[in-house]
Amino acid sequence: xxxxxxxxxxxxxxxxxxxxxxxxxxxxxxxxxxxxxxxxxxxxxxxxxxxxxxxxxxxxxxxxxxxxxxxxxxxxxxxxxxxxxxx
Numbered sequence: 893x894x895x896x897x898x899x900x901x902x903x904x905x906x907x908x909x910x911x912x913x914x915x916x917x918x919x920x921x922x923x924x925x926x927x928x929x930x931x932x933x934x935x936x937x938x939x940x941x942x943x944x945x946x947x948x949x950x951x952x953x954x955x956x957x958x959x960x961x962x963x964x965x966x967x968x969x970x971x972x973x974x975x976x977x978x979x
Contacts, residue, residue, distance in 0.1 A: 897948050898955035911944045 894910065915932050918939055924930050936943065962969050 894944070894948060894951065898951040900948075902948055902952070907945060907948065910948075914941075914944050 900906070915935070918932075918935050918941065919925065919930075922930075922935055922938060924935065959968055964970075964973075
C-alpha cells in the first residue's frame with residue numbers, strides 16, 4: 893500500500909487516508925467490526941504492526957541514506973552544491 897512512498901511528498905491528508913485504510917484491513921484480519929468498539933491501538937498491538945506514519949518515515953530515511961551514500965559527482969548529489977541565494 894505504501895510502495896514508492898520514499899519519494900512521496902507526504903501530506904497529512906494522504907497519511908490519514910492510508911491510516912484509515914490500513915486500520916480497516918487490520919480490523920478485517922482480526923474479525924472485528926466498528927461495532928465491537930476495539931481501539932486501534934489494541935488491534936495494532938494484537939497483530940504487532942507499527943503505525944503507518946512510522947513506516948513512511950522509515951522508508952524516507954532509507955531513501956535519504958541511499959542518496960547520501962552516492963558519490964558527490966552523482967547528478968542527484970550535485971543539487972546539494974547549488975547556491976540558490978544568488979539565482
